[in-house]
Amino acid sequence: MAARILANLLAAGSMVLGRAVVQAYQKALQNANKTGVAQEALNNMQRVRKTMTEQEARLILGIGEKTTWEEILQKYDALFEKNAKSGSFYLQSKVHRAKECLEAAYQSKDGQPS
Incomplete structure (x- = not known):
């Protein structure tokens, strides 16, 4: 009770x-x-939720300011594939966003990425 x-x-x-x-x-x-x-x-x-800066994108890809667009693409491809094999989707997306950021920066400077 x-x-x-x-x-x-x-x-x-x-x-x-x-x-x-x-x-x-x-x-x-x-x-x-x-x-x-x-x-x-x-x-x-x-x-x-800010967008990635050009400096941050260069740090992610491990490139300098004088890097050509072809070198950026080579570095992007290597890092993207490496992270695809290791299974790190987060790093793979960071590498992709870095390339997009630099692509936009190169387009605004030169009109088109070389």
Whole structure:
């Protein structure tokens, strides 16, 4: 009998606690929207998703500023294949994004990658 009463008290208490947590979360969201904190957090998240810089792309591919487009393609092919064999999709995608970044940089400088 005592165990049943204790179980009922625990169940009722957890329900009350659950409702309080939900209400507190909703109130926090309302306050964040009023003060602009939510918008600031969204802006910070967008800054994190920045595009790759040309310098970062060169570091990933291991090339210098005077590297020709043919050398970039050779380095890209070698690194892309190496990561394809080792199974590192993350590194493979970084190498691909680096090539895309440099391709855009070369197109804006010369009109077309050589």
